[in-house]
Amino acid sequence: MTKVIINGEEVDIELTKWEFNKIKDILNREPNLTETQMVSVMYSEHCSYKSSRPKLKIFEDAEKNYDYVLAGPGQDAGVIDIGDGYVLAFRIESHNHPSAIEPYHGAATGIGGIIRDILCMGARPIALLDPLRFGSLKDNPHSQWLFKYVVKGIADYGNCTGIPTIGGEVEFDDSFETNCLVNVACIGLGTIEDFEHAPSRAYNPGDYVILMGGSTGRDGIHGVTFASRTLTEMSEEDRPAVQIGDPFTKKMIIEATLDAVKTGYVRGLKDLGGGGLTCATSELTGDGNTGAEIQLRKVFTREPGMTSYEIMLSESQERMAFIVKPDGLEKVLDIFRKYEMAHAVIGRTDDSKVLKVFDNGNLVVNMPSKALAESPTFKREEKKPSYLDNLLSQKTPKYSLSLEEIIYNLIASENICSKEWVYRQYDHEVGVRSVVKCGDGDSGVLRIIGTDKFIAASVGVNSKHCFLDPYEGAKGGLVEVCGNVIANGAKPMAMVNCCNFGNPEIPESFWYFSKAVDGMNDFCRSLKIPIVGGNVSFYNEDEVTKTAIKATPMIMIVGIIEGEKNIITLPFKDVGNDIFLIGETKAELGGSEYHSVLHNIEGGVPPTVDEEKIKAIWEFLFELYNRNLVKANHDVNKGGVVITIAEMCFRNKLGANLDFNNCYGEKLRDDEFLFSETVGRFVIEASPKDLDLILDLATQFKIDLKKIGMLISKPEITISGIKSKQFKLDLVKMKRLYDSTIPNLMDI
Amino acid sequence: MNIKIAVIQFPAANCDLDAIHVLNNVINVQADLVWHNHFKESNYDAVVLPGGFSFGDYLRAGIIAAHSPAIDEARIMLKDGRPVIGICNGFQILTEAQFLPGALLRNESLKFSCKWVNLKVENNKTACTNKMNVGDVLAFPIAHGEGRYYTDNLKELEDNNQIVFRYSTESGDLTEEANPNGSLENIAGISNLDQNCIGLMPHPERASEEILSPKGTVHGKLFFESIIDFIKRRVS
């Protein structure tokens, strides 16, 4: 907080002295209160990325390097061309802080926000995904409360707007107890034509600026950056810090917006999110190299007596700004009338490159539009935390339980057990596109109706791995999430990420961010995956204990499958088929579920990534797919290979005889092999008649592949070829444990 | 003959385009998406009230839509025997508009539930079951939070053979486990006395194509083909 004198009155602002002086330089005069507060919002970390922007610069060249990338980082959403005249728009965003104090509305408005970002690109939102993090559920009513209402908030908002939630991920770890993570992703489907004629910019002078949707209230102003006492006489308790979502209005906005875009008269489109009208008007004109005159009192407000900066800064939900060609005004307004959506023409663009806002004839804002859109940046210090070396050198203790007891424990653990309790609450089928549904594959697969194309999407990252090594952990996250879409037959096309970290002003917290960005960047460049967007959430740090969340660079991958016959699913299909393990297993138990569930330790060496080997495995898998050799596929991650195989057995009530002879050498212990979380491995099912061909191809592609067993009709897994004596697992029991963990904790 | 079906777009209906897709592209009949304020019954042979969250389900699922002018138009169709079909939210609207008896209450679990269930056909004389047999077990998905059917007049429903579908096991048993929401007597769908108005909670439009359905079941198609058949027989 800085104290400055504006109009003879002392006010607290979030800007530094330096920033405040910079505005004076730009304006060549003293800014007034409204202007100062607008700048202070636009320069906030949330809107300006002032800590992260220097680092994120390395992501910026996707549009240049990949011709199918139509919009890269910097736009409201990444957009790729998928052929046949269609584009996909997608983005992931965090809504952590609001959800931590009001899980239901916090999560719901998170969904509302991400939907608007996709809509801005002129695309119809067709899928949502929701990677989440909470403290451990067991004996923790607070975590249970957050989990229950975050899921309900997402469900109520997503279901009502008719967008299927096709996937997600949940991890429970005590570092998230006070700072839960609610990341939400949305995918939109549009045509190239609609995308091109409705950019998030106002390029043309003389166009109308229209506000449409919910009314503007005082809610959310508090959520931005500055002290409230200058705002209104209302006391603080009277003012909700968290917004109330209205999915019904949102659904109407989606339909009205898409209809309006179809007319061809909409020449610019922007949602009102953080920073409200200030952010929308300054970005539309700043990026479009135009200016605008805005009549503030045309904005329809919910409460009487709102001041000019309250209107400019309100973050009321469910609003969109349109830039409309003069000759299409009535056509567009007719659409809003049909849907009975409140709307107002609030101004016009011009070529002044200045944003002028009038309040009843008084000029209250008069600033170059670019001044707001381009904020200064900060270089932050980074330093590797001193505790890491100790943690990394932690050894895996000897185990005392039997291997089968360990596996029963693992499958029932919160991070490995079934997440059906979550996805049953989401309508994951509305839209009649969901071909591989929640639980049937590693990713959600949607068809593009009218083509023989399918898209697959998955989200995730392993926070425990990233905590020990953010560079390798971020890469490992990419391997896993790409692996998820590949397991369903899709080629990874593009990535977006959501960086969830602690306080960037603390060098140790910034180090995590910096290393994770490097990891994502290096991996994506070597595997040729464009990074088309991202979002940063800092300050996920407990102020009392001064501890940050485990670093979580959340990753979303969107992939494409050409042709229905190339879709692969997770469940094992037929008795007698062979089971293969692809990829070498290393003693990588650092940050594993085995360490935390069985030994209650967090350390050890986490998995590292060898890009060359990963690439070879992916190419090999696509070769198998081309030849129709794969009946089922699932990537190996938390809990290790036996857990993976059990999950594949459940659906069709099959079992497996496994023999791990030759799978690992003298140096590895049984637990190091069985519970290793080495990334990039897959378990596949294939017909025995193809055995020789598969082995030949594996040699040809120089990849590690072992036949490890066969499918049987009895619901059990037998394991031999290990150093200890062979043992047997009861799959009926495993399934019961797998299914009941979360319901037992949540549905008391 | 040139059959025309209207699918009503209530504010925040969201299975409207899905129903249009199936009717137009799978069943191959002409189906129009009609905004609820613009609907005129005289143009159509049947009307479908699709799933979704009309008016956000605020106050009670279906109640605000039940006051839409589209319902007055649909009432004319109801009276002269043309099919009036309500799927999910459409079913809720039909009960709130009193086209069908009873009410749909919050699921016993208080949670929204999206999953595939089995339905036993109890009456194959209705406008959307005439291509099925009594006792057939169908696979349809559900996706609702307020689907618990309740009536204070069960006996009348049973006596008049108005129960069309019940939740069952795969082998057709009407067990408690097979009941996904606590509905009275496992009721999933009912009809009016004339059997031209049917409401059901499950989604036939999500079960009308092979690629979306469990192996060997495309039962939603039978539902829509029955409607077409009923229209043809009614006209001739």
Added chain:
Amino acid sequence: MQANFIVEIIMTNKEMARDPVGATIKRDLLAKKGYDMISNVRSGQYLRIHISAENEENAKEIIEDMCNKLRIFNPVTQNLTILRVSKS
């Protein structure tokens, strides 16, 4: 002469239609222990309506009539209670 009133109404489920919300809170209480002094929980929907009317009686009448006509409550499953009418 018109004046402004507030009419508050409550809609609860009839006994036969059950009340899972109330039942769940009750079950929750039992599980949490220490709340065995609570023997029953019933839930309902609450609406507060601002209306201009001639007098309290008239305000109440309009709302009652409206609730019946528009089926603000579902008579098959719910009971309606007019909680109170007050000057606003």
Added chain:
Amino acid sequence: MQANFIVEIIMTNKEMARDPVGATIKRDLLAKKGYDMISNVRSGQYLRIHISAENEENAKEIIEDMCNKLRIFNPVTQNLTILRVSKS
């Protein structure tokens, strides 16, 4: 000495927060049906709790405590009003 009481409570969104349910009922139902004497509708949840307690004050306290502890309402966005405590 313990006696039986009924505590009735109402949870509503804070006054400054939106109430999409109330707003929609007013705009899309009441206004369209000609009830333009109604200027505002706010919605909420109602609970009626049977409790055994020492006295009214004590009954009230237990319920307030319970609503907070069990997170039956969230003070960030909602208000809790004890409507009345009565002997049962």
